Amino acid sequence: MTKIGLFGGSFNPIHLGHIQSVIDVTDRLELEKVFVIPAYLNPHKEPIEGPSPEQRLEITKVGMEDYKEFVNVDEQEILRKGPSFTVETLQTYLEEYTPEEIHLILGMDTFSSFDTWKDFEFIVKNANLIVTSRPGNQLPFSIEDIPKGLRPYVAAFDRNYIELTTERHIEFVRIEDVDVSATEVRKKLRTGQRVEKYLSYPVEEYIRQNKLYEPLGDKIPDYREFSIECAKKLNDRGGLNTKAFDLTVLDYPAEYTIVTSGTSSRNSSALAEFIQSKIKEEYGVFPLAVEGAKEGRWVVLDYGALIIHVFYDFARQEYRLEDLWKEGELMYGLGVESSED
Incomplete structure (x- = not known):
């Protein structure tokens, strides 16, 4: 057989x-x-x-x-x-x-x-x-x-x-597996980190020669302004208590982050889908990775230097991510004078 x-x-x-x-x-x-x-x-x-x-x-x-x-x-x-x-x-x-x-x-x-x-x-x-x-x-x-x-x-x-x-x-x-995911490899490639532990040399060389997995910086030249703009769009779409933080002074996977909430898991998924669509329309890019979109309880959109968190509001209160970012700068949200400019 x-x-x-x-x-x-x-x-x-x-x-x-x-x-x-x-x-x-x-x-x-x-x-x-x-x-x-x-x-x-x-x-x-x-x-x-x-x-x-x-x-x-x-x-x-x-x-x-x-x-x-x-x-x-x-x-x-x-x-x-x-x-x-x-x-x-x-x-x-x-x-x-x-x-x-x-x-x-x-x-x-x-x-x-x-x-x-x-x-x-x-x-x-x-x-x-x-x-x-x-x-x-x-x-x-x-x-x-x-x-x-x-x-x-x-x-x-x-x-x-x-x-x-x-x-x-x-x-x-x-299996005697290499402990790595494609998501992690893409992130490392786009941030210029070494990947020889995860990719064969011919694959790494093909990617380099064809300029694949390039940083998004060419399409998003100013991540600070990009982050504030995305936060405003989410807020205008009905996102609850939308906030944007500058985390450049912290040891965090991204330099900027946004957090917002939906009134239900379905609403959260819809908000995440909305901002993805707007970013694709205006900047021509998809996120590098998406997690949790189907469940809608906590959707994570990874745009390299910006990570967007869209919660079902009940789950947001449970995880309290904003507590981790207290030392960062609140760029957009309640209490920021320029947030309504």
């Missing part, structure tokens, strides 16, 4: 953690071939600033060049364009392979929301799942620790192996 792996993702950019996952899973499961599949558009993530899908494809090819004996970079999702749904890609592999032969590789963080994927029921009937655990991840202790939608499909549960009623299985694999 032929055993293949399907490893999809944004690969923005492909880093040593991705590569180590492929190597370890191939080794332990004795896979004959792994198909690495860059997504054109991840339907579960917000758009962020970065290379085009075609450029991410090229980066992935460069990163996997030394492993082409057992790795094939599949272009189909890039060529298909639009949202990249795993179920559609899986259907193309079922034309050549049986469900027993196909092993879908995904990380533990992705697995936690697997039951929100389009037609996930079809996937668990037609592919085995291989879930890799990164440093710090806990394996499921019981059936309650796996996504709720998957629980009815469990025939037998073991901490490292789950048999499914579909005659497929879920296997958990601990």
